[in-house]
Amino acid sequence: MSQFLKDYVKVKKHNFRVGVKKARISKSCYLFLAPYAIIFTMFFVMPVVISIFFSFTYYNILEAPRFVGLQNYISLFLEDDIFLISIKNTFMIAILTGPLGYIGSFLFAWLINELPRWVRSVAVVVFYAPSIAGNCYVIFSVFFRGDAYGHVNAFLMNAGIIDTPILFFTNPQYMLPICMVVILWMSLGAGFLSFVAGLQGVDKSQYEAGYMDGIKNRWQELWFITLPNMKPMLMFGAVMSITQAFGVCDVTMALCGYPSTDYAARTIVTHLFDYGFSRFEMGYACSIATILFLIMILCNKAIQSFLSRVGT
């Protein structure tokens, strides 16, 4: 045993020495990396660490942080009813729009890929435009306006289905569904682009080979040839759509207001904003941020391990 340990230490030491030597040779590499690494560490890594640290304290910016242990988490889950509503809303949005948006992105990218070249480039613009159109989603508030001048209300009233206009963004019954529609509309984002590009990169001779080997229709082709080839892009798309699905707040805040009626459209991020930038309870807000962070990372890992089995 001691022999083994000695060897182990020896190997480790050797590796370390080799590492140091390599690092010394590649000094210029570190120089190139340095600007990015410094900024990245400062604004992406440190915040996560700080956030986890503050989540165990009571901190309101004015006073020095006071250590309170797990108190923040306990009150989040046991005392804060609104947080539970926000978790429920976020998960409802994420579970419905995440997978649907993801599958939709792939489906449309795959269908677009069948089109002739110039039609395809027009189609990509049309499908991708909503997600880069800034806050164009605000237009839905005109479309679903709560008075009779809104298109949906006018249509329903003309058709005789309702007598009085529905207050779409004030009635808790309608808020979430409409937000989900809007989020779905915007969900063909970076993942979609990645799929479109990836599909064009699939080696065409594989399709011919598949045809020779007796693949009968486009669905078989999709499962046996396209999907295995697309796995890296599928991973990338999944990361994008999960991040988007759990980070919903812009749409709900713009359409349903902040705060929304009965907190019916409150998401985790909205709750975070409320405590962080309105009440300045930074410790509490940081514990919300930490929970959101854990949810996102865990979901990503789970989906990745699931996706690695697709199409084989």
Place this chain on the structure above:
Amino acid sequence: MSNMTNNTTENNNLDFENSDMMNENFQDSYDADGNDLYAAEEQLEELSPIVESSSAPQEPLIQKAEKKKKKGKDDEEETYHKPIIKRRKPNRSIAGDIFLYIFLLLVAIVMFFPIIYAVESALKPLDELYKFPPRIFAQNPTMDNFSDLFVTLSKSWVSFSRYLFNTVFITFVGTAGHLFIASMAAFVLAKYEFPGGKTFFKIVTVAMMFTGYVTGIPNYIIMSKLGMIDTYWAIIIPAFASPMGLFLMKQFMEGLPTSLIEAAKIDGATEWCVFSRIVMPNVKPAWLTLIIFSVQGLWNNKASTLIYSEEMKTLPYAMQQIQAGGIARTGEAAAVLVVLMVVPIAIFIFSESQILETMASSGLKD
């Protein structure tokens, strides 16, 4: 090749057609060897005196192709013709294709409708905005909303041009710095092996998995410690290190042949020289991708939590104030949406093919 004799429009058309075909060949290996022959045919076309083309230079491509076919027969020369209607791909039923086209058309209409609707609302005069029953298309389209927007903003305490300058400055500096810094890091991560490089890249990919909201509050604390609150840098500097840009750039740079860099090294180029003269010009498609993602983030940045002074606020923030103006401002609010969405969409349209080229290497391998 002297193209002097041809009339220019025809010439352009030919070039366009040819490049189009070449691309098609690149994608469809079925007609892999049509390319050279086609070029030969093009030469033939150029040599022969062109009468019919000068008379009607704007013919559709299909007719022209047919004419070429006839000419080919007359000359009794064996030329390969790319079939006008491409051979159908195997494993595709016609019914399925028709269904597909109809389905895609419907979805495309649904997807694009809100954008059209936003533009239409911006063009409607106020009385049409509140008409019952409401119409989707404006009957008397006016530019009043846009001019009103300008008037409203020019009368405000901080002038419109200042808001515009703030946004343009933030977007421009942030994007340029991001492009530069992220490419430098991506270059060494993609092309060299050094201790810590792989680990660093893994951390960056993990950083793509959570939204910026998670880090919002600690970021605020860090920035206030650094004294960056209420300056442009509070927005610009974090944008430099956006993980997505580094990721895409690194994946794209991995596709560059290493021999290119080695050759430059043998010729005595320094590390910096290799980066600025060999690598960067070769990854131009990736530039545009980084630019579009960065612009998309910065152009719409409201910066409401990090910048307090009114004269430093961005355009989207000013726009939000107008949108909050209530019923009388409905038309202007729609005009705001149009103004804000035009820039990213225009950039995307102009750089689409390059962006797709980059995204082809965007896969996430584990």
